[in-house]
Amino acid sequence: MELDRDLLLGLYSTMVKIRTFEMEAAELFASSLIPGFVHLYAGEEAIATGVCAHLSASDYIASTHRGHGHLIAKGGNLNRMMAELFAKRTGYCKGKGGSMHIADVSIGILGANGIVGASLPIATGAGLACKLKGEGAISVCFFGDGASNRGTFHESLNLASAWELPVVYVCENNYYAISSCQRVAMAIQDIAERATGYGIPGVSVDGNDVLAVFEAAGEAVKRARTGNGASLLVANTWRHRGHFEGEPELYRDQEEHKLWLAKDPIPRFEAQLIERGIATTEDLRAIDRNWQDEVRQAVLFAEESPDPAPDELYQDVYAE
Amino acid sequence: MRTITYAKAISEGLAQAMRRDPRIYIAGEDVGIVGGTFLATQGLLAEFGPERVRDTPITETAIAGHAVGAAAAGMRPCIEIMWMDFMGVCMDEILNQAAKMHYMFGGQIELNLVIRVPEGAGFRAAAQHSQSLEAFFTHIPGLKVAFPSTPYDAKGLLMSSLCNRNPIIFIEHFQLYGWKGEVPEEEYLVPFGKAAIRREGTDITLVSWGWMVHKALAAANQLAQEGISTEVIDLRTLKPWDQETVISSVRKTKRLVIVHEAVRMNGFGAEIAATVGEEAFDSLDAPIKRVTAPDTPIPFSPVLEDAFLPNELTIAEAMRSLL
Numbered sequence: 001m002e003l004d005r006d007l008l009l010g011l012y013s014t015m016v017k018i019r020t021f022e023m024e025a026a027e028l029f030a031s032s033l034i035p036g037f038v039h040l041y042a043g044e045e046a047i048a049t050g051v052c053a054h055l056s057a058s059d060y061i062a063s064t065h066r067g068h069g070h071l072i073a074k075g076g077n078l079n080r081m082m083a084e085l086f087a088k089r090t091g092y093c094k095g096k097g098g099s100m101h102i103a104d105v106s107i108g109i110l111g112a113n114g115i116v117g118a119s120l121p122i123a124t125g126a127g128l129a130c131k132l133k134g135e136g137a138i139s140v141c142f143f144g145d146g147a148s149n150r151g152t153f154h155e156s157l158n159l160a161s162a163w164e165l166p167v168v169y170v171c172e173n174n175y176y177a178i179s180s181c182q183r184v185a186m187a188i189q190d191i192a193e194r195a196t197g198y199g200i201p202g203v204s205v206d207g208n209d210v211l212a213v214f215e216a217a218g219e220a221v222k223r224a225r226t227g228n229g230a231s232l233l234v235a236n237t238w239r240h241r242g243h244f245e246g247e248p249e250l251y252r253d254q255e256e257h258k259l260w261l262a263k264d265p266i267p268r269f270e271a272q273l274i275e276r277g278i279a280t281t282e283d284l285r286a287i288d289r290n291w292q293d294e295v296r297q298a299v300l301f302a303e304e305s306p307d308p309a310p311d312e313l314y315q316d317v318y319a320e
Numbered sequence: 321m322r323t324i325t326y327a328k329a330i331s332e333g334l335a336q337a338m339r340r341d342p343r344i345y346i347a348g349e350d351v352g353i354v355g356g357t358f359l360a361t362q363g364l365l366a367e368f369g370p371e372r373v374r375d376t377p378i379t380e381t382a383i384a385g386h387a388v389g390a391a392a393a394g395m396r397p398c399i400e401i402m403w404m405d406f407m408g409v410c411m412d413e414i415l416n417q418a419a420k421m422h423y424m425f426g427g428q429i430e431l432n433l434v435i436r437v438p439e440g441a442g443f444r445a446a447a448q449h450s451q452s453l454e455a456f457f458t459h460i461p462g463l464k465v466a467f468p469s470t471p472y473d474a475k476g477l478l479m480s481s482l483c484n485r486n487p488i489i490f491i492e493h494f495q496l497y498g499w500k501g502e503v504p505e506e507e508y509l510v511p512f513g514k515a516a517i518r519r520e521g522t523d524i525t526l527v528s529w530g531w532m533v534h535k536a537l538a539a540a541n542q543l544a545q546e547g548i549s550t551e552v553i554d555l556r557t558l559k560p561w562d563q564e565t566v567i568s569s570v571r572k573t574k575r576l577v578i579v580h581e582a583v584r585m586n587g588f589g590a591e592i593a594a595t596v597g598e599e600a601f602d603s604l605d606a607p608i609k610r611v612t613a614p615d616t617p618i619p620f621s622p623v624l625e626d627a628f629l630p631n632e633l634t635i636a637e638a639m640r641s642l643l
Contacts, residue, residue, distance in 0.1 A: 060389075060393055062389065091426070092425070092426065092428075093424060093425050093426035093428070094426035094427070095426075096423060096424055096425075096426050097424045097425055097426065101424045101425065103421075103425040103428055103429065104428070105392070105425070105428045105429050106428075110389065110392045110393070110429075111392075111421065111424075111425060111429075113417075114416070115412055115416050115417070118385070118412060118413075118416065118417055120385070121381060121382050121384075121385020121386050121388065121389060121413060122385060122386075122388055122389035122392065122417065123389055124382065124385070124386045124389060125385065125386030125387055125388060125389025125390035125391070125392070125393065125395075125397075126389040126390065126392060126393040127389075128386060128389075128390050128395070129389070129390045129393035129394055129395045130393065132345065132371060132372075132390075132395060133394070139389075139393075151381055152381055152382070152385060155379045155381045155382035155385070156382055156385070156386070158377065158379065158382070159376070159377065159379060159382045159386060162377065163374075315427070316422055316423050316426060316427035317422075317423055317461050317462060318422070318462070318464075318485075318486050319422055319427070319430040319485035319486055320485075
């Protein structure tokens, strides 16, 4: 696939942006600066990056509890994201949502979600809205291998195929639903086989290869945009961190872990860029430094932002 | 004024709202070709076509869940869940998604979403097709709950719901679909949080909603023959509910009986009793009484189901016990 330099560097940049944000969040959480839970996307950056590169602000995404990467790839603002992790009034949700519920409706992000599998019907309905409005927008649903075992998966893919909705279902298979490994949770190895049951295309790709994801997502997005309906894209990947930060991870084999760390999507893509003469190491380090600065700025913004006032508890229960 | 049925009042309200607002669409099981199991969407498919009147598969989770996503993306879905008992199948979509989004996202999203759902017993339909579960939904901040007892309110509350900016559980009662009443042809709104005094009285206050309003009125007629004057209040919406009307009535009559078809424990009557106890304890001359279904599943046998349901006799008996 021939892709232009700006696009390739953009893919690299988005992956690094996500990784930098996530590793900073890990440190902040470990230092008890972030309340609640955080579920980090480190290791899975190629998926959100490769998919969202095809989307614009008028397209919709519905995300998961591991949502930071989707939000960043869709154009979420780092300051407002970080402020939300810090539970500040300047955060995306005014401190009422936290990591698991960040949304930016103005750019089509219908929210991270604390319920596994909940993004599926939401993205399906957003797809129906796109179809009814007829303005060419589409909807993308991110969810994991665990969610693909839920009833929402079946009902959503069935409805989207019956109604020919412009939805791309992106299953991020990181092989573990908290502690339950895919091989004990389902009798198939390739989750994309499930698409057959809905009469829609199902494709599995290496989710740690950003170009493979980009290419497969391009096909699925094109299909949705041209009125040809839904698809299932399965991207096989690995989370570098525990299910949530601070989790002891008693269920993952260290050998398996090492094997996957060697397939880290970022150094892997970096090597390709250098090998193909797209960028020099120095070009890439400049990108890295830029995001380190931006993330540092976001932390400063969050730290300096005010907490919500106690009586804000009562605001926004209803739209008046 | 002309009279039409409760079912016709609903379909007429839907049609008028849909003509005015292109964002409104209908989805649910049998809402299109059949016109709704109880004919509350009759004629809409012919007028608005299959894009806006969508027969769905049997897929309650996706009916409710897709509607949340469509509303978040700027549509105004009015979906139907065929029986209240089936709400269990789509509870996450209502409890954790629809009800929470506006607050949890810091006010960014307004969900203009109406979930129409019939409920009620008396059809010998047994434990999975008869329950009155309105209290569930009143317990969830972020939702509003309407429950009309007349054709007039059915249309007016539905029109209000369809221009509200929040997720609404719009409960209809099976027993009422065929009831006729005066309904204006033009559009009008019945506001949320404003009860209707169905009968004025001075000796005892009866509070109810849905089908039981009519049982309460029958009981009030009976007591009138015994020289007792009853004030019957129809709440019309349960969330928000009209505390002011209920409390000022209790201050006048000094006695309160609450009637609901739902089972007793943690029914919405408990909320009313607690509120009146907190706000008007000094006005009461007698304990607050609840007339409710017992804490059992709903049985099939007509003999057993009749024993399960409150009726005008049990209501009248409770009222007499306070005098």
